[in-house]
Amino acid sequence: MEYSIVVVDDHILIAEALSGIIQKFRQYHVLYEVENGKMLIEKFRHPKNIPDIVLLDINMPHMDGFETAKWLTQYHPAILILALSMQDEEETLIKMVRYGAKGYLLKNVRPPELEKALDAVVQKGYYYPDWITHKLLLNLSSGKEQNMAIQLNERELVFLQYAASELTYKEIGEKMFCSPRTVESYRDGLFEKFGQKTRIGLVIYALKQGIIKL
Structure with a gap:
């Protein structure tokens, strides 16, 4: 099966370079490139322009x-979004x-990793970079929900919900009326309970287990 891709990037040379690389991959082809989310929405007025994957x-x-991903999730939830960033x-x-x-996906990756990322998103439903812990990836790849025997107090639940936002730890402290140290x-404490080592690890684990919702 071949999957269609749209590249959304305001750097035209980068967008064209990505398209050229993807066209060499066996399972993928690029429909077109656009420079921002507004241009993408305009393209989506025609059903033939709606892809399987958006490189964003x-x-x-x-x-x-961020705005484009939010719009895509609301109006085209079947589209797989692979974020590109420095x-x-x-x-x-x-x-x-x-x-x-x-x-x-970081923009400095080599073509084989780009293809690997596309394959993973299509086959597994996710792809996260190497700096995410291996244990987190195992949690994500599990097809079954685990029973949560972990006991969390109210403050930990509040922290987890804030951790899933873009707030800094200092700003979370202000929201929770406590010090950054607290x-x-x-x-x-949650690192230890969940067996994670990073903030994103905590958040995605909590989302997967249904502890918090976005």
């Missing part, structure tokens, strides 16, 4: 990747996951 840059003028920040990844991205203690 995050930082774009007029309508950025940033390896957990907060950015969390926000894209919240808005419906099924994968996250916020870190909630985080560290």
Whole structure:
């Protein structure tokens, strides 16, 4: 089966380079490139322009990747979104996951990893970079929900919900009326309970187990 792809990136040379690389992959072909989310919405007026996968840059003028992912998830939930970014920040990844991205890829990867990411999104439903813990990937790849024997208190649940936002730890502390040190203690306690090592690990694990909802 062949999958259709649209590249959304305001850097025209990068978009064309990505298209050229993807056209060499056996299972994929590029329908077109656009420079931002608004242009994508215009293209979607014609059903023939709706792809299976959207490669989505995050930082774009007029309508950025966050807004575009949110729109795609609302109006075209069947489309697989693979985010493209120069940033390896957990907060950015969390926000894209919240808005419906099924994968996250840094722009400095080599073509084989791009193809690997596309294959993973199509076959497994997700793709996350190497700096996400291996244990998190095992949790994500499990087809069955695990029974939560872990006991969480109210403050930990509140922290988890805020952790799924783009707020910094300092801003979370302000929302919870506590010090940054206390916020870190909630985080560290959840690291131990969930067996995770990163904020995105906590969030995606909690989402998968149904502890929090976006």
